[in-house]
Amino acid sequence: MQKIRNLHNTKPFSPYPARSKAPTTSAILLFLSLLVFSAPGAAQGETRGIDRQPIVERHNVRSSVLDTLNPLTVGNGRFAATVDVTGLQTFPVTYENGIPLGTFSEWGWHSFPSDADYRIEQTLRYTESHGRRVPYAVQWSDSTEAGVAGEYIRSNPHRLPLGSIGWEIRLADGSLAGPEDIQGVEQELDLWRGRIISRFTVEGVPVQVITAARQDADVLVAEVRSPLIEAGRLALKVDFPYPTGLWLDAAAEFAADEGDRLTFQELTERWWRIRRAIDSTTYYTEVQSSLPVDEVETATAGYRWIPEAEGDNWSFSVAFAPVAQHGRPTSVAESLEDIAEDYANYWNDGGIIDFGAVNDPRAAELERRMVLSRYLTHVNTSGSAPPQETGLTYNSWYGKPHLEMAWWHGVHFGQWGEPDVLRRYLDWYFTALPGARVIAERQGFEGVRWQKMTDIWGGETVSSIGSYLLWQQPHPIYFAEQLYQLDPDTAFLKEYTPLVEESAAFMADFAHYDSTRGEYILGPGLIAAQERFGADTTYNTTFELAYWKWGLETAQQWRERLGQKRRPDWDRVLQGISPLPVQDELYLAATSAPDSYTNEPYMTDHPSVLGAYGILPATEGLDPAIMARTLDTVWQIWHWEETWGWDFPMTAMTAARLGQPERAVDALLMDVPKNIFLQNGHNYQRSNLRLYLPGNGGFLSALALMAAGSQDTPAGSGFPADWNVRWEGLRKML
Numbered sequence: 001m002q003k004i005r006n007l008h009n010t011k012p013f014s015p016y017p018a019r020s021k022a023p024t025t026s027a028i029l030l031f032l033s034l035l036v037f038s039a040p041g042a043a044q045g046e047t048r049g050i051d052r053q054p055i056v057e058r059h060n061v062r063s064s065v066l067d068t069l070n071p072l073t074v075g076n077g078r079f080a081a082t083v084d085v086t087g088l089q090t091f092p093v094t095y096e097n098g099i100p101l102g103t104f105s106e107w108g109w110h111s112f113p114s115d116a117d118y119r120i121e122q123t124l125r126y127t128e129s130h131g132r133r134v135p136y137a138v139q140w141s142d143s144t145e146a147g148v149a150g151e152y153i154r155s156n157p158h159r160l161p162l163g164s165i166g167w168e169i170r171l172a173d174g175s176l177a178g179p180e181d182i183q184g185v186e187q188e189l190d191l192w193r194g195r196i197i198s199r200f201t202v203e204g205v206p207v208q209v210i211t212a213a214r215q216d217a218d219v220l221v222a223e224v225r226s227p228l229i230e231a232g233r234l235a236l237k238v239d240f241p242y243p244t245g246l247w248l249d250a251a252a253e254f255a256a257d258e259g260d261r262l263t264f265q266e267l268t269e270r271w272w273r274i275r276r277a278i279d280s281t282t283y284y285t286e287v288q289s290s291l292p293v294d295e296v297e298t299a300t301a302g303y304r305w306i307p308e309a310e311g312d313n314w315s316f317s318v319a320f321a322p323v324a325q326h327g328r329p330t331s332v333a334e335s336l337e338d339i340a341e342d343y344a345n346y347w348n349d350g351g352i353i354d355f356g357a358v359n360d361p362r363a364a365e366l367e368r369r370m371v372l373s374r375y376l377t378h379v380n381t382s383g384s385a386p387p388q389e390t391g392l393t394y395n396s397w398y399g400k401p402h403l404e405m406a407w408w409h410g411v412h413f414g415q416w417g418e419p420d421v422l423r424r425y426l427d428w429y430f431t432a433l434p435g436a437r438v439i440a441e442r443q444g445f446e447g448v449r450w451q452k453m454t455d456i457w458g459g460e461t462v463s464s465i466g467s468y469l470l471w472q473q474p475h476p477i478y479f480a481e482q483l484y485q486l487d488p489d490t491a492f493l494k495e496y497t498p499l500v501e502e503s504a505a506f507m508a509d510f511a512h513y514d515s516t517r518g519e520y521i522l523g524p525g526l527i528a529a530q531e532r533f534g535a536d537t538t539y540n541t542t543f544e545l546a547y548w549k550w551g552l553e554t555a556q557q558w559r560e561r562l563g564q565k566r567r568p569d570w571d572r573v574l575q576g577i578s579p580l581p582v583q584d585e586l587y588l589a590a591t592s593a594p595d596s597y598t599n600e601p602y603m604t605d606h607p608s609v610l611g612a613y614g615i616l617p618a619t620e621g622l623d624p625a626i627m628a629r630t631l632d633t634v635w636q637i638w639h640w641e642e643t644w645g646w647d648f649p650m651t652a653m654t655a656a657r658l659g660q661p662e663r664a665v666d667a668l669l670m671d672v673p674k675n676i677f678l679q680n681g682h683n684y685q686r687s688n689l690r691l692y693l694p695g696n697g698g699f700l701s702a703l704a705l706m707a708a709g710s711q712d713t714p715a716g717s718g719f720p721a722d723w724n725v726r727w728e729g730l731r732k733m734l
Contacts, residue, residue, distance in 0.1 A: 049728075067679070072680055078384065079105045079218035082101050085198060086167050086198060087198030103163050106385060108281075110280075123137045128536070135443060153462050155247075156398075170233040187199070194343035195211060229311070236316060237305075248394070288329045291310055293308065350417030354367075366669070377693065384424045385456055422483060446506060447503065468526060469527050471543065507548055511573045522541065524539065530609070542581055542587050543608040556571070587609050589609045607651065615653065640670060652667035652668045652702040662720055706718020
């Protein structure tokens with residue numbers, strides 16, 4: 001992904017940076033570094049010179065019907081737009097109960113104004129923990145001051161739908177065409193070129209639309225060919241959805257007074273600028289047309305462009321930015337050429353797995369999910385911060401990222417040859433650092449306690465579960481170590497040591513020394529990754545214990561690499577932390593008290609106990625034989641219909657590390673509702689969560705582990721012995 005990498009490193013949010021066709025010095029250095037770091041893989045079965053285009057193109061998404069669960073998205077990781085069968089967002093209301101037709105960016109956020117000064121301190125709930133009352137910001141389900149404050153803080157700020165870009169198509173009698181008038185649909189997502197080609201007819205009149213998004217700017221480009229243009233029956237309409245402030249925003253609400261928030265400016269007869277001021281948020285939309293327009297008409301919630309009748313070909317671009325831009329946009333023809341070149345570079349760089357020579361029919365579905373997940377994670381989650389779970393496609397959880405999900409969103413980028421994306425995630429933690437320090441100080445701990453649900457600036461959000469989650473705490477250490485192993489460098493250690501040290505300082509201080517047991521324990525004030533255990537009564541969750549051991553030991557190794565002494569207080573925790581809880585030769589998810597065990601809710605939600613040797617390599621004291629029995633038990637008795645999309649790749653990773661390749665494949669393709677990968681590649685979960693990008697990211701991590709191996713897993717051992725799997729460009733997992 002050489003070109004896209006460089007483009008993502010342009011000045012943030014500048015839609016029209018200079019574009020260089022020649023490779024830059026950084027590009028050349030990065031290319032040489034990739035050659036160096038891929039060399040070890042070659043000795044372990046990595047194939048060289050795989051022709052990637054046929055692999056990618058055999059999974060182009062094709063559709064001949066209007067299916068509201070399978071719209072298609074174009075984007076660049078910082079900006080994305082999802083379109084219907086017309087190639088634009090013509091019917092947003094039709095799709096609002098499927099996968100909605102949103103246009104979102106990293107920078108576009110909004111808060112509803114309030115006369116009250118709502119503060120986190122109003123939402124605090126206290127948990128008794130080892131003689132102290134520790135405050136946690138929770139969501140109160142009542143109309144008290146705490147409840148009202150919590151609801152406001154939870155839903156504000158929220159990610160803002162920027163615009164709805166659609167066609168206004170007139171029938172021969174002058175009436176508006178509806179979804180039922182769109183016939184003869186032939187739509188294709190051209191993955192190799194990063195564009196959507198949509199063909200359809202209206203009353204027998206053909207229409208062809210090409211849609212794409214620039215990779216260096218927040219710009220949607222489109223080219224249409226149809227006799228409807230010359231007939232004056234095809235117009236472009238840009239409307240501005242009003243944010244709902246709800247958990248799910250389908251970008252399908254349009255306010256009658258939207259015009260009061262819009263200011264229109266004609267720059268030339270083919271170029272226009274719209275300023276939208278919605279409460280304290282202001283941003284700009286620019287439309288550029290290949291054809292002149294006599295007059296731009298005002299619509300209910302936006303504007304309408306009807307080009308002068310000059311044949312059957314029309315192209316235009318719609319750009320979004322937080323500030324007014326200067327300089328004419330690139331032409332659509334040139335943009336489409338640039339985008340195609342960018343995507344060819346993207347697919348030819350990084351990792352690929354070729355299942356084409358595998359006879360097992362399951363392999364073709366693995367390859368489909370791989371290619372589509374690579375595309376979807378690129379357009380939705382390859383930006384400069386951990387994304388929300390539905391990326392830039394539509395809002396869930398008010399558009400806010402969940403930092404425990406950052407592992408599933410980010411780790412695969414390092415494995416698939418895109419470490420620059422993971423490094424951008426890691427850089428973002430410096431933005432979140434002050435807020436994380438406030439949480440730790442409020443609770444009386446050293447270091448920083450990383451937020452669970454946050455906004456783009458690291459703002460804290462209330463949550464009755466999330467505020468007690470711990471497994472996001474070592475993630476920055478994991479990301480930093482993963483990047484260091486890809487490119488060991490002392491300067492890198494120095495740059496990111498503050499994140500590693502501050503994260504580890506909290507971990508060591510949170511572990512409480514229980515003198516009666518002679519051990520350091522975790523809890524209370526802890527909810528496990530398996531969100532089935534009460535915060536006030538849960539101790540020593542298996543996965544978190546293992547992650548604590550790994551994280552603290554890795555932080556000590558960072559000190560040693562820099563010539564510093566190990567911290568004695570951290571070593572005391574490492575040497576004295578409780579062993580992973582075992583009962584009947586099985587690892588348990590958690591204990592209900594330091595000296596008692598529980599497995600009542602053992603079979604629902606995330607089987608996170610498997611993460612102790614799946615997400616993580618083996619830590620000191622972990623017994624692979626016990627983990628193998630645990631995997632057997634979980635496999636047989638778990639209520640898999642009550643899990644989530646990343647649970648299946650996590651299970652596959654555990655199976656792969658234990659040398660069970662058949663089970664790893666079966667886990668990735670388990671036939672349960674939350675492991676469905678739709679035609680467009682999205683991981684469906686439930687009626688109000690129609691896509692789930694942690695499932696796609698987790699799938700890619702598992703697949704890379706199965707091919708390239710890990711620090712304690714041989715390359716290629718994750719696939720059945722008779723599978724002729726070819727791969728290149730992948731990196732080992734930790």
